[in-house]
Amino acid sequence: MHEMTVARSVVDAIEAAIAAGRVAGRVRRVVLRVGRLRAVAPKSLRFLFPLAAEGTPLAGSALDIVEVAVRGRCERCAGEFVLEAPRFLCPGCGAAEIAVTAGDELTIESVEVDR
DSSP, X not given: OHHHHHHHHHHHHHHHHHHTTSSOSEEEEEEEXXXXXXXXXXXXXXXXXXXXXXTSTTTTOXXXXXXXXXXXXXXXXXXXXXXXXXXXXXXXXXXXXXXXEESOOEEEEEEEEEO
C-alpha cells in the first residue's frame, strides 16, 4: 500500500530529526504538503499514519494534509493555470509544451511539539 510507505517515511524523517536534535518535545501535529501528482489518497494516509507512528515519539500525534493542485506554465504563451489531468494542454493557446510548477510535492511543512 503506497500510503503506508508514505506514512512510514514521514515518521522516519521526523524520528531522524528528533535524533539529530532538530525537533525537541512531544510531537503533537504534523502538516504534510501533498501534490495531486503523487497519487496519494489523503483519507487512506490519515487512517494509516497512526499505525505507522505507533511505538514512536509520534504516537498520538495528528496529521494534517494540505493538498496541492497541479499547476503549470505554458512554454509557448507563458500563461499559468491549474492543470486538470489527464489533459495537459494550455487553456490559453492549446499548446502541449507545459512545465509543471506545482503539484508534485511531498514535503513535511511543519512539526508542532509540546515543550
